[in-house]
Amino acid sequence: MSAAQVDDTAIAWAIREDSGLDAQEELAFEAWLAEDDRHLGAYVRARGFFLRTERAAALGESYRPEDFLPSQSSAPKQTAKQIGEELANPSRRRFVGMAIAASAAGVIGAGTLFYRGAGAERFVTRRGEVRVVALADGSTITLNTNSSVLVEYGAHNRSIKLESGEALFDVAKDALRPFVVRTAAMDVTAVGTSFTVSRVGEAAARVVVAEGIVEARSLLVKEPQALRLEANMAATASRRMQMIATEVPSTEIERELLWREGRIQFENATLQEAALQFSRYSDIAIEIEDPALRTQQISGAYLANDPVGFCRVVAQIFDAKVHVEEGAVHLSR
Structure with missing residues (x-):
């Protein structure tokens, strides 16, 4: 099997896995991986594209993964044999292959590279x-x-x-x-x-x-x-x-x-510690003006690129005020 055929099959498996594999498909997939040392690498490259587009949605409001991935249909799940036959449909395969290739060249934003x-x-x-x-x-x-x-x-x-x-x-x-x-x-x-x-x-x-x-x-x-x-x-x-x-x-x-997944989780972290963590992921600084508020503790998972949303949650919990300006969000009492 040529390298192009290996990549085509890997793309088909990656597409199928997005909607879930049943027991029969899992066995067929494992058998395909074991056939050739190249199969795992090709699959990882194809799957890496899908993982990257899924995670990007949590990291940027303007990113739309549906612009790059085929839409999911409500049709019944295919058998392992039908998955192989899906390769006969060049339009879907070519679409994902081109997206992966474009991503590798850096065309699609900050896409996966190989x-x-x-x-x-x-x-x-x-x-x-x-x-x-x-x-x-x-x-x-x-x-x-x-x-x-x-x-x-x-x-x-x-x-x-x-x-x-x-x-x-x-x-x-x-x-x-x-x-x-x-x-x-x-x-x-x-x-x-x-x-x-x-x-x-x-x-x-x-x-x-x-x-x-x-x-x-x-x-x-x-x-x-x-x-x-x-x-x-x-x-x-x-x-x-x-x-x-x-x-x-x-x-x-x-x-x-x-x-x-673009999230941060805190377990009894002080608000000052949380503000430092958010500074790793966003250019919007969290300024806590009340010293007593800095030592309050918080738990939970939050979007890493949304310090403003985090501060609004904090304000509700600790009866604080939020003031947003360019480059910073302020918490005060």
């Missing part, structure tokens, strides 16, 4: 943007707001430098080519897993493992020992302390990863 396989390539996000990068080996990188990574694949390794911000790495297994993420403070090596790495200032970094196993090594101490981290574990590297593994409840990991 690794080209030659030299190093940098991927960045602006403030308030989330980007999914699908790599040729089937791995994906999801960049949080205001982040930058440098990707370089070689014959014997897969090297990612997290230059700033935070990213989630879903790693395709390849025992012959370790997947290494490096910051100024830490390097993290994985074979097949899901984990986040975030830079905390210039001289610290944190890794959180959602699935699988990684080895983390501090770059801030002499002769560092590799630290083995399993699912629901985290570690921080800094000059002030020895890097140690800590357990993280799965509910906490889910809360931390809500940024993929």
Whole structure:
């Protein structure tokens, strides 16, 4: 099967998965993935486009995913055989294929980009943007707001430098080519897993493992020992302390990863802490003029790019006043 045919089939599966797969379709899909090493990479690239368009809706009022995706019909679900026959309909396949290709070229806003396989390539996000990068080996990188990574694949390794911000790495297994993420403070090596790495200032970094196993090594101490981290574990590297593994409840990991959906969740955070979090995602600053109001605590999930809406909720809860001006929203009593 040619590369174009592989991509066509991957697009058909991605379209079908949007409306859900039944048990028979799941089996057919798993069998297709197992047929050829190229299938997973092609599927991840196609699915990455859909994920990016879905998440963008939470990150920008002007973004309309329906402008780029085919509309869902109310027709009965297709069988696995009919899914294959869907490839005979070139209009739908070509539409999504062109959208993916345009996204790869940067035509559709801040769309998903793909690794080209030659030299190093940098991927960045602006403030308030989330980007999914699908790599040729089937791995994906999801960049949080205001982040930058440098990707370089070689014959014997897969090297990612997290230059700033935070990213989630879903790693395709390849025992012959370790997947290494490096910051100024830490390097993290994985074979097949899901984990986040975030830079905390210039001289610290944190890794959180959602699935699988990684080895983390501090770059801030002499002769560092590799630290083995399993699912629901985290570690921080800094000059002030020895890097140690800590357990993280799965509910906490889910809360931390809500940024993929354009949301922030707080658990008994002070309003001042919440204001600092919103400043990572929006150019609109939250100014809390009453010192006593800054220490009030709040919980819940909120749109990361809507500090004004957050402040209006706060005002109702704490009987405060909201004043909105260009570039800032003020909370007062």
